[in-house]
Amino acid sequence: MPEDDLCPRCSTATVSERSAEPWCPSCEEGLDRFGDHGRHLGWVWTDRLLYRAAYRLTARQFTAMAGRPASASPVSAARIVTVGVSVLLLAGVLAMAGAGLWLLLYDFFSPVNLIGALLLVTAVVLRPRLGRLSALTADAWEVDRDGAPELFTVIERVSAVVGVPMPDVVLVGAEQNAYTTTVGLRRRRVLCLGAPLWAVLDPQERVALLGHELGHFVNGDVRRGLLTQAATTTLGRVAYLLSPERGVTLLEQIVELICWMSSRLVMGVHLVLVATSQRDSQRAEYLADELGVRAGGSAAAVRLNDHFLIMDAIDTVIRREARAQHGAPEWRAASDIARANLVPRVPAMRQLSRRVEASFFASHPPTGLRAALIETRPAQPAGVELSGPDSARIDGELTAIYEKARRELAVSP
Structure with a gap:
């Protein structure tokens, strides 16, 4: 093997994924290499410093939480700063x-x-912004208990295990995603499941996904408070309003310069606040993962996070099947083949995620660290068992929505 392919520190053969610069899988030499994934502000030296700091803080947070249960801390430096600025x-x-x-x-x-x-x-x-349900239903379809009793039964069981009330609204969309949010003056809790994601997960992975998403209602995520949203959005709007138009006369150019300086100052403060709140949000994501473990079991939660690592490959095969006018059963079969083929690459993908997903502005910790953190803790059994037949009945309830999602996937780029 050429010396260039060996780690200079421990002589282990280096690895690479997705054309990334190689690194050592053993001692992780070169894993923290800065690249396009770390460019946010446009100044290379600043972006490099921020990336290095974010990489270290991400690793430090993982080390501090490894082997210990996550906890929703009501008081933290990030929360105090975010709430204080929001009030002002x-x-x-x-x-x-x-x-x-x-x-x-x-x-x-x-x-x-x-x-x-x-x-x-x-x-x-x-x-x-309070959010509007109509904005969410524009891209998803609402389901109710009468139309999907089996789905609502499992959501109810997971809600009880996680310790949250049932969501007020359940949506199913065509995105390879899932989320929860609260909208309106009454702060209605909304759960949205992406049909392409839900359709290809095995029963316990579905339970783990529900536990994670419903866990966002109780995981203390500083981003989700009605009050604290002001800190992460208002200054950005101020910076936008201050963005100057190009002046022609001398007076207009002077005003343009003042507006430009004010806009950049406000945007700088905005970025600092976002970076501060996102660090606390990453801790909250780890807690949501733990609630996913409580619901679906450790093994299913790890598989779910590893699924997110290969989401691009899964999305490709699902769209291929959708264009061939194949429905959810074919999506699942194609996804299972892709996942089986990619199993040997998952360890390297986990490591690579630590490089490309480390950022001060990321609301989620690197996907590979999320799976790894679960594995540092004692294995837990599932709090909710979803049988194969029950899972199949849920698919039957969602048949019409799967078809709507297939049509959207077939024509989307």
Whole structure:
């Protein structure tokens, strides 16, 4: 073997995945190599420093949590900073709205009314977003207990094991994904399952997925609070509003320069807050994984995370089958073959995920570390057992939605 293919530190043969720069699978020499995956701000030296720091913090967080149960910490530095800034931002928006209303009504039909109207419009633009169910149902189909009793039964069982109320709305979409969120003034809990993802998982992986997603309602994720959303969105909107148009006259160019500097300052603060809150969100993801383990068992939760590692390959074969007018059974068969073929590559893919997914701005820890963290803990049995026949009945309930998803997959790029 050429010396270039050996690790300079321990002489182990190096590995590579997806045309990435090689690294040592044993001592991990070269695994933290900076590349395009670490470019966010556009300045190479800054991006390099941020990437190195993010890589170290990610590894340190994993080491601190390895072998110990995750816990939803109500108080952390990230949470204190995010909540504090959110309170200040919301107070500022309310003050802007109040001042705008006062100026709008003061000495009516005078120029000062225009300033008031501008302040009111700005406050409306910067207001916290409650989310709307209609925006979610535009890309997914709602199912109810009458139409999918077996699905609702297993969701109910998993909710009880995880310790959360049943979601108020259950959706099934055409994306290779799953998520939970809360919307509206009543903060309705929404669970959305991606049909291409759900269809190819085995029964216990489905339970682990439900446990993970429902766990987001109780895992203390700082991103999901109605109050704390302000810190991660409002400043970004301010930076956008301050983005200057190209000036022509000298005065316009001076205003452009001031707006540009203000926009970059606000965006810098925004990025710092996002990076701070995302570190806490990664801890919350680990906790959601633990709740997935509680529901589906350790083995299923590990398989589920390894499935996410090879999602691109799975997505390719599902789309191929959809274009051939094949339904969910064929998706599952093609996915099983792809997963079996990729098993030998999973260890390297886990390591590579630590390189390409390490970031201050990532809300999820590297996928490979999520599976590895589960494996550092004692194996747990499933809290909810989903039999093959019950799982098949769920597929029967979703037959019409699978067909709708197939049509969308067949025409999407």
